[in-house]
Amino acid sequence: MSAAEVANKRAVVEKRGTKETAVVSTSSDTVPPPPPGHIQVKVGAAGIAFADCLQRCGLYPGSPPEPYTPGYDACGTVTALGEGVEGYTVGDRVAMLCVWGAASQHLNFPVGAPSKPHGSKSQPFGGASHIAKVPSSLKGSGDGEVVSLVLNYVTAYQMLHRVGNIPRSCTDSSERKTVLVHGAAGGVGTAVLELCKAAGARCIGTCSG
Ligand SMILES: NC(=O)c1ccc[n+]([C@@H]2O[C@H](COP(=O)([O-])OP(=O)(O)OC[C@H]3O[C@@H](n4cnc5c(N)ncnc54)[C@H](OP(=O)(O)O)[C@@H]3O)[C@@H](O)[C@H]2O)c1
Structure with a gap:
């Protein structure tokens, strides 16, 4: 395991459906070092929104095929930087709009130009417009x-x-x-x-x- 590859747990929607029929589980894996243009974030909290329910039911256009990790937004701490990343340092606190994928202990998030098309099967939402450093005025907030x-x-x-x-x-x-x-x-x-x-x-x- 290289320096920035970390053991990880994440939520997984294995099968879409209603709250009675959907299959949602947790999965253990590793998150690789951040690729160029990505930061690695240790997630402190992930949001679950109404849109997550729509995605789980298969009613949200553009959401990924199963199995996928839900979680619309996240807040956490930068733990590693991919090649070419500027403007972030390890230890920065960040908040991200992920649309899916946030319900994970660690994730790699793109911080460059927005991915096009926004959100595809292999590429979640991301990019500079979907992430912000948490201002120091919120340091008292979890x-x-x-x-x-x-x-x-x-x-x-x-x-x-x-x-x-x-x-x-x-x-x-x-x-x-x-x-x-x-x-x-x-x-x-x-x-x-x-x-x-x-x-x-x-x-x-x-x-x-
Ligand atoms: N950028 C966007 O376009 C964007 C972003 C975020 C959210 N949204 C949309 O905004 C809406 C609210 O999202 P949310 O995250 O706040 O959801 P939420 O936390 O689940 O709250 C939805 C509220 O809607 C009420 N509700 C549910 N079914 C209803 C019905 N049949 N008639 C009247 N009220 C009903 C519930 O009221 P009670 O608790 O009183 O039962 C519930 O509190 C969703 O449609 C979501 O997709 C859009």
């Missing part, structure tokens, strides 16, 4: 907290502020907006509620009894 920012909060932010045009600060009563959030108890819904609160918007949420 990897599980940080990973929620990647999919849920970025989606919520875009819906609220870019699509919905809700100002980031609308505490002035003349500008105060009211936002109706369906699915308010879910991952994205919870993020929308918190961003509304931060912006000073009035929020109404719906959820099941």
Whole structure:
């Protein structure tokens, strides 16, 4: 085993199906040293999103064939650098949008130009636009907290502020907006509620009894 090849455990969707019929297991293997243009990351936390359920059911376009490792996003620490990687050092804390493959103890993630086409059978999503260094202002937050920012909060932010045009600060009563959030108890819904609160918007949420 070379220096950067590491023993690994990961989740595997062996057979797609409903929560009753799908076969999901854990697998032990090794992760090879990062190829050129990749960093190796020790994953501290991986997100499981509604989109993972859709992938497991076979309802998510472009997802890989079985067997595959699920996990939409991850936060962890850089443990090795592939040839040609610039801008990262071992020990950096990073957060990544993986779309699948995050539910693994270690992974190699491309940090160069985005893979084209985005996500194929052999090449997961990745590239410089799908990874960010975790700012030092979040050093008090665990990897599980940080990973929620990647999919849920970025989606919520875009819906609220870019699509919905809700100002980031609308505490002035003349500008105060009211936002109706369906699915308010879910991952994205919870993020929308918190961003509304931060912006000073009035929020109404719906959820099941
Ligand atoms: N960039 C993107 O396009 C993007 C990114 C992220 C998520 N999404 C989408 O956003 C949605 C929410 O994702 P999420 O990760 O927040 O999911 P989640 O955590 O599973 O939450 C989904 C919420 O939807 C509610 N719900 C489920 N079935 C419902 C139904 N038939 N009628 C009304 N409400 C229902 C549930 O409410 P109760 O708890 O009250 O039962 C649940 O809390 C999903 O459709 C997901 O695919 C899109």
